[in-house]
Amino acid sequence: MDLIDKLAEQHIQRAIDRGELSNLPGEGKPIPHEDLSMVPEHLRAGYRLLKGAGYLPPELEALRELKDVEALLARAEDPGERGRHLKRLRLLETRLSEGRGHGLGAVVQRQYMDRLAETFGEGREPDPE
Numbered sequence: 001m002d003l004i005d006k007l008a009e010q011h012i013q014r015a016i017d018r019g020e021l022s023n024l025p026g027e028g029k030p031i032p033h034e035d036l037s038m039v040p041e042h043l044r045a046g047y048r049l050l051k052g053a054g055y056l057p058p059e060l061e062a063l064r065e066l067k068d069v070e071a072l073l074a075r076a077e078d079p080g081e082r083g084r085h086l087k088r089l090r091l092l093e094t095r096l097s098e099g100r101g102h103g104l105g106a107v108v109q110r111q112y113m114d115r116l117a118e119t120f121g122e123g124r125e126p127d128p129e
Contacts, residue, residue: 034048036048059096062092062095062096063096065092066089066092066093066096069085069088069089069092070089072085073085073086073089073120074120082120082121086116086117086120089116090113097109
C-alpha cells in the first residue's frame, strides 16, 4: 500500500469512528448493477465519475429544463407569466432540436406550438392547415 492509500484509509477509519458514515442511503445493500455496455470501455470510469457528481450531458440537461418549464406553464395563472413560460419553452425546444442536428419541419413545428397554445390557453388561434 502506498502513502496515498494509507492516508485515504486513515481518513475513512476516522470518519467511521465518528459515525459520519452511518445511516447513509443504501447502507448494507449491494451496489446496484449499472449497464454500461453502450459506453466504450475506455470512457466508463469517466462516465461513472461524472454521473456520481450529478453531471448531465447538455442534451439531457435541456430536456430536464424543458420538463421544468412545462410544469411551470401548467401551473401559471397570470397571462403574462404564461406567455413568458411559453416563450422559454419554445426557445428550449428549438435549441434541443437544433442540437440534435435535425428539427421538426416548419409545418409540424407550427402545429405543435399551436397545440401547446391551445392546451395552455394562450388564446391564439391555430394557423390554418
